[in-house]
Amino acid sequence: MGRNQMIDELLGEMGEQAPAGYFLALHIRFAAPIMMFRTYNKAWTDHYSQSAYALRDPMIAFGVSQTGATRWSAIPIPDPFGIMTEAAQFGLSYGVCISCGPVTSRTVAGLARDDREFTDEEIAAATGLVLRLHHQSEPPDHLTRAEKEALEVIARGDRYAAGAEKLGISESALKARLSTARSKLFARTTAEAIQRAKDYRLI
Known part of the structure; x- marks a missing residue:
């Protein structure tokens, strides 16, 4: 569960x-x-x-x-x-x-x-x-480097395709990293995950 x-x-x-x-x-x-x-x-x-x-x-x-x-x-x-x-x-x-x-x-x-x-x-x-x-509900004390990069590229305003290209990964890989970050941060949206990661000083 x-x-x-x-x-x-x-x-x-x-x-x-x-x-x-x-x-x-x-x-x-x-x-x-x-x-x-x-x-x-x-x-x-x-x-x-x-x-x-x-x-x-x-x-x-x-x-x-x-x-x-x-x-x-x-x-x-x-x-x-x-x-x-x-x-x-x-x-x-x-x-x-x-x-x-x-x-x-x-x-x-x-x-x-x-x-x-x-x-x-x-x-x-x-x-x-x-x-x-x-x-x-214990919040994470860290995110993986891949999860941080995924959140940061979207936080800078890039769409999925452009963000994935900047990171040198596929769009589906970027979405997967964002999904795991959202789960760790108990966030329903990527925007919420970005804000929480900032609040927790994780990015």
Whole structure:
């Protein structure tokens, strides 16, 4: 099973654990995650984004500042903007924050439900899922020379045929190198792979 398929399966399990949705930011580096997923109520996510709550959210602050798991009701960080109270109005009444990984590549997750607090057993299961997702989505620390060259030639604006000619390889070989680079970088498009490779200082 490929890593992307494994991640999809783990996300499915997380959805089952979080009846009111979840938030997952994988490997936050340079202030941005390599992948982010949100299944909370759309009205809430829209309101959250429009209000720029990510900069003020006590759950995010907790997750970025330390590792471990805690119920939202036990987060020891002030909430002067009343974000958690507002979230409850959108059905996110109870939740758990889970954080893992080094501060240079932190993963933060929030799982929600609208009926009761998460049990210790549920928190343990959710923590295991987040740890597995963190591991499965570990970004690469290097690309092969061939993969770098393929990304760089496209990044300079060359089309496949021209880029392949510059590298002295066939167009299909260039596409194959781009495909492996995209897979390593969890990118769906070559443009996204180029941006991530730049973000990770790989090209």
